Amino acid sequence: MESRFREDVYRSLADIFGTMFFVAVEESGMVVSDYGEGAGVFVEGRVEVSGNGVTDIMLYFPLELARNIAANFMGVSLAELSEETVLDAGREATNMVVGGILSRIDREGRCRLGIPTARMLDGFSPAKELPAADTSLYTTDYGMLFLRCGSLDVCNP
């Protein structure tokens, strides 16, 4: 990931997680190959970005992080959360993060966001399933957050 773009992605993540969820996010020095078999249960949030082409951006939230985001959104305890609420919070968090990235790199609004989706991944293995070149890792108090994103050339004129 090119350094200016990487900075925009990080600022969007830090802004949204800090403002909406009170979760600190830091860039990790680790690489995706450090996470092999069975990293645990994750929530995959995915949203399509379309401009002069189409690409997907994915966020992989450790379940504990997704549950804390959902609890903050709903104003309920962790024990009161349903799986659908956790998935919905994952969708919305992904939507906000990607919207934040577009706000920084696409001020003219050439690109459009699709409708976000989310699914639960049991026994997720980042090293097997995520390409190192397109994946960034971020540390949080609730585990490692993975973001898979290409160059977003689709937003170029």
Place this chain on the structure above:
Amino acid sequence: MAFNILVVDDSGTMRALVKRVVQMSGIAVGEMYEAENGREALDILEKNWIDIVLSDINMPEMNGIEMLRRLKANDVEANVPVIFITTEGGEKTVSEAMALGAAGYVKKPFVPETIKGVMLEALEKAYGAVEMAGDGDVSGGDDMDF
């Protein structure tokens, strides 16, 4: 005057969050309605007295911009203020929303004070002085930890 409020978002968690922010804003609230998309919102607007709409833009079936366009074409509902709360922050989208007659625009992520401020401005412009039901401290605390 207590205001009837319609919250439109395809995310149930976001609707719950916006409702909590409104309830804690101190603005006198009558009925709170919810819709998952623009089409549902127009249906609720047709059947109920709504004083203000807080809506996302990016939604399935009918997005917020199309909802506003149809609302403005309806003689009865054209003056209901619509505030967009959305991740869609490009200049093109904001310009389009405001040109269509949106009463305000809040970009996610937001702090509760921002929504309260934009709502008060829109309500005062549409209806005059706004009655407050409480102290309207939405700055934080145990019940609103963002």
